[in-house]
Amino acid sequence: MRASRAEIELHWHADPRPLSSTIQAILAEDPRAAANISEFWLEVSLCQRDVDGAERALAALPIDGCHLESIPFPKAWCEGLVAQMRGDSTAAHSAFSKVRDEAANLVGEQANYAEARCVLGMADAVLGYKEDAIREGRRAVELLPVTKDSINGSFLIQYLALIYAWTGEKDLALEQLAIAARTPGYLSYGQLRLHPYFDALRGDPRFEKIVTSLAPK
Numbered sequence: 001m002r003a004s005r006a007e008i009e010l011h012w013h014a015d016p017r018p019l020s021s022t023i024q025a026i027l028a029e030d031p032r033a034a035a036n037i038s039e040f041w042l043e044v045s046l047c048q049r050d051v052d053g054a055e056r057a058l059a060a061l062p063i064d065g066c067h068l069e070s071i072p073f074p075k076a077w078c079e080g081l082v083a084q085m086r087g088d089s090t091a092a093h094s095a096f097s098k099v100r101d102e103a104a105n106l107v108g109e110q111a112n113y114a115e116a117r118c119v120l121g122m123a124d125a126v127l128g129y130k131e132d133a134i135r136e137g138r139r140a141v142e143l144l145p146v147t148k149d150s151i152n153g154s155f156l157i158q159y160l161a162l163i164y165a166w167t168g169e170k171d172l173a174l175e176q177l178a179i180a181a182r183t184p185g186y187l188s189y190g191q192l193r194l195h196p197y198f199d200a201l202r203g204d205p206r207f208e209k210i211v212t213s214l215a216p217k
Contacts, residue, residue, distance in 0.1 A: 002022050002025075002026065003019065003022055003023060003026065003037045003040040004040075005022075006018040006019040006021075006022040006023075006040075007019050007040055007043070007044075009190075010043070010044060010047065010190045010194070011188035011189065011190040011191065012188070012189065012190060012216055013189070013190065013216055014189055014190040014193035014194055015190070016044045016047050016048050016190075016194065019040060019043075019044045020044050020048065020053075023037055023040060023041050023044065034056075034057075034060035035060050035061075035062060038057050038058075038060040038061040038062070039057075039061070041053065041056070041057035041060070042054055042057035042058060042061065042078060042082075045057055046081065046085065046195060046196055047190070047194035047195055047196075048194075049085065049196070051082075051085055051086045054081075054082045054085060054086075055082055055086070058078055058079060058082050061075060061078060062075075063075055066078045068155065069151055069152050069155060070115050070152055071115040071118055071119065071152060071155055071156075071159075072103075072106065072115055072116060072119055073099070073119055073122075074098070074099055074102050074119075076095045076096070076098040076099045076102070077095070077096070077099050077119070077122075077123075079091075079095040080092045080095035080096040080099065080126070081196075083095055084126075085196065092126075093127065096123050096126050096127050097123075097127065099119065099122075099123040100120060100123035100124060100127060102119075103116050103117075103119040103120035103123055104120055106119075106120075107120055107136075112143055113143075114139075114140045114141075114143035114144035114152075114156060115140070115144070115152060115156075117136045117137075117139050117140040117143065118136070118137065118140040118155075118156050118159050118160075120132075120136045121133045121134070121135075121136030121137035121139075121140060121159070121160075121163050122137075122159055122162065122163060124136060124163075125137075125162070125163040125166040125167050126166055130167040130168070133163050133166075133167055134163060134164070134167060134169070136163075137156075137159065137160040137163040137164075138160065140156045140159075140160070141153075141156045141157060141160050144156055146183055146185075150184065150185070151185065151186070154180060154183050154184070154185025154186065154187070155185065155186065157176055157179055157180045157183060157185075158176075158177070158180045158185070158187055160176050161173045161174075161175075161176035161177040161180060162197055162198075164176060165198070165200040165201050166200060170200070170201065170204065173200075173201060174201065174204065174206045174207060174210070177201070177207070177210055178206075178210055181210050181213055181214055187214070188214065189211065189214040189215050189216065192207075192210065192211045192214060193211060
């Protein structure tokens with residue numbers, strides 16, 4: 001898929017332009033293709049801080065379009081991210097509250113569902129429920145370590161780092177992020193350089209060192 005190939009430059013070299021131009025070319029050829037590339041479109045729009053692009057991508061996103069591997073981020077998560085980027089705190093709070101409710105229901109039904117606990121922790125963190133967020137994030141990593149699942153276990157470590165970052169625990173965030181950077185997985189140079197997820201850590205020399213460690217050689 002053309003978008004998948006172009007995404008490599010975003011992750012490898014922190015260059016969003018090939019993905020952005022590929023998406024625009026695909027849409028020009030066939031606007032109906034928007035749903036098929038909406039996740040790529042949203043990703044690059046977030047990385048470019050392109051509010052208009054993010055909103056258009058969100059409109060094309062399928063109802064279950066926010067899942068990452070087996071981590072069940074509902075579409076409301078993406079709605080919250082876009083509302084956050086455009087500065088609409090009321091809409092962002094409403095969307096993230098919906099995410100929290102959905103994740104809490106999943107955890108209530110399946111207490112050992114690590115991926116759902118991760119989503120619950122992320123929602124708690126962005127909503128300001130610090131203790132709950134950290135508890136859920138830690139429990140997710142305990143339930144599904146990388147020794148059990150190298151892909152999703154790695155994501156859970158990354159998200160625990162974000163939970164710490166978003167709740168003001170920068171030292172713990174950087175500790176987990178360093179672990180994630182050493183763990184084979186999907187944490188990339190481009191993500192760290194561009195994605196708004198990591199804005200809370202920018203400017204810290206320890207964060208910049210981790211970013212440099214993943215830079216293309």
